[in-house]
Amino acid sequence: xxxxxxxxxxxxxxxxxxxxxxxxxxxxxxxxxxxxxxxxxxxxxxxxxxxxxxxxxxxxxxxxxxxxxxxxxxxxxxxxxxxxxxxxxxxxxxxxxxxxxxxxxxxxxxxxxxxxxxxxxxxxxxxxxxx
Numbered sequence: 001x002x003x004x005x006x007x008x009x010x011x012x013x014x015x016x017x018x019x020x021x022x023x024x025x026x027x028x029x030x031x032x033x034x035x036x037x038x039x040x041x042x043x044x045x046x047x048x049x050x051x052x053x054x055x056x057x058x059x060x061x062x063x064x065x066x067x068x069x070x071x072x073x074x075x076x077x078x079x080x081x082x083x084x085x086x087x088x089x090x091x092x093x094x095x096x097x098x099x100x101x102x103x104x105x106x107x108x109x110x111x112x113x114x115x116x117x118x119x120x121x122x123x124x125x126x127x128x129x130x131x
Contacts, residue, residue: 046112046121048105049129060104063097069119071096081117082107105130 046064053059065071071088075098079086086100100108105128111118112126 044125046126047129048108048126050103050105057101058103060100060102060108061097062100062108063091063094065096065098066121071098074098074119078104078108078111081111 044064044066046062049061049063051059051061065074075086075088078084078098078100082100082102082104084101084104086098089097089099091097109123109126109128112121113123114120
């Protein structure tokens with residue numbers, strides 16, 4: 001009978017508890033496995049932030065847009081409408097983030113909630129940081 005390396009580590013640490021016990025989680029399991037289940041359909045927010053660059057230059061970042069929207073098309077419209085340059089950055093933690101040159105926080109917020117020319121999103125789901 002062979003002993004797996006995981007069970008050897010458990011024996012060395014004094015924790016011979018199986019991972020099926022919900023009260024004593026496995027210390028070697030992935031971090032997501034130890035977290036309690038969050039509510040399905042929890043409200044996701046769209047975050048609009050400003051970052052200071054060098055001097056008076058700033059970047060506006062938009063993260064958390066719903067997956068049903070095409071980020072490239074949104075960026076194209078925003079760049080044309082607000083006369084600024086921008087790009088899409090893939091972040092491991094935050095996913096796709098739109099970066100815009102200059103302070104575009106109010107303009108982007110109005111664009112996201114605009115019924116006629118915008119995305120018609122709920123204003124309650126948008127968080128503007130830096131005010």
